[in-house]
Amino acid sequence: MSNVQNKTHAIELKGLRKSFGKTEIIRGVDLAVEAGDRVAIIGPNGAGKSTLFNLISGRLAPTSGEVLLNGKRIDGMRPFEINRLGLSRSFQITNIFPKLSVFENLRCGVLWSLGYRYTFLRFLSNLDDANERTEELIHQVGLGKKRDVLAVNLTYAEQRALEIGVTIAGGADVILLDEPTAGMSKTETQHFISLIKQVTVGKTLLTVEHDMGVVFGLADKIAVVVYGEVIAFDTPAAVRANPRVQEAYLGSAVADAQGAGH
Ligand SMILES: Nc1ncnc2c1ncn2[C@@H]1O[C@H](COP(=O)(O)OP(=O)(O)OP(=O)(O)O)[C@@H](O)[C@H]1O
Secondary structure: OOOOOOOOOOOOEEEEEEOOOOEEEEEEEEEEEEEOOOEEEOOOOOOOHHHHHHHHOOOOOOOOOOOOEEEEEOOOOOOHHHHHHEEEEOHHHHHOOOOOOOHHHHHHHHHHOOOOOHHHHOOOOOOOOHHHHHHHHHHHHHHHHOOOOOOHHHHHHHHHHHHHHHOOOOOOOOOEEOOOOOOOOHHHHHHHHHHHHHHHHEEEEEEEEOOHHHHHHHHEEEEEEEEEEEEEEEEEHHHOHHHHHHHHHHHHHHHHHHHHOO
16 A cells, blocks of 8 residues: 555545444444545445434434544534535535425535525525525526526426435535435436536545446446455455455446446
């Protein structure tokens, strides 16, 4: 390994553990994600992937161990505090405001990042900087033609695109996406992978993902979580070739992804 001692990582997990009651679900995870990398977290059902996400984003506090964001300890902080420090997590489409338009939803995200409370939104329609940033975002997520459509009237894939827009609206440099293509058709998924790639250029991306096509299409690195431990963290090619990963988890899933041309 190279000398990583003095290097600041976008995300670093050190000796992370989490128990629910007597059951230890996360069992000593060490992981260092370099800034700008796109990392997919994969593993069998119940392995602890979502729990890991919840520990990173502050929804859960670890039983022991550390979580660092750009070198600063964030374990024990509240999700909004972590958000303010530059980490943004998608909260699924239920957190989009259905009765607000695409523009208004995105502007909420932008204004939140500028420190405004949602309750003041109606008085802020002439904030030029926020409006400009919002227009830019709308085009980034491909919703230019849907600017004034209420979120509730968008298609499912469009709602997911809006969700990504809201997630990146604040300009966070670390983005967490939970199964971003779940429920999409193959074509929508392909389109969405390129959208995610575009909007996360220069950012660090962590995603929990089951679809191996998405994993191999999107990730620079893959973290394999099995039974609360990271058993491999490497490039897709190295993970694919790792016998321990094959045995513990990937086997047929890799064959599927190769068959799909990834
Ligand atoms: N709040 C909680 N209280 C008690 N047990 C929990 C809690 N959250 C998760 N667990 C348990 O922790 C284990 C890991 O769950 P987690 O959702 O992190 O796995 P996962 O890898 O994301 O699974 P999946 O791929 O099915 O979403 C499961 O056995 C789950 O039942």
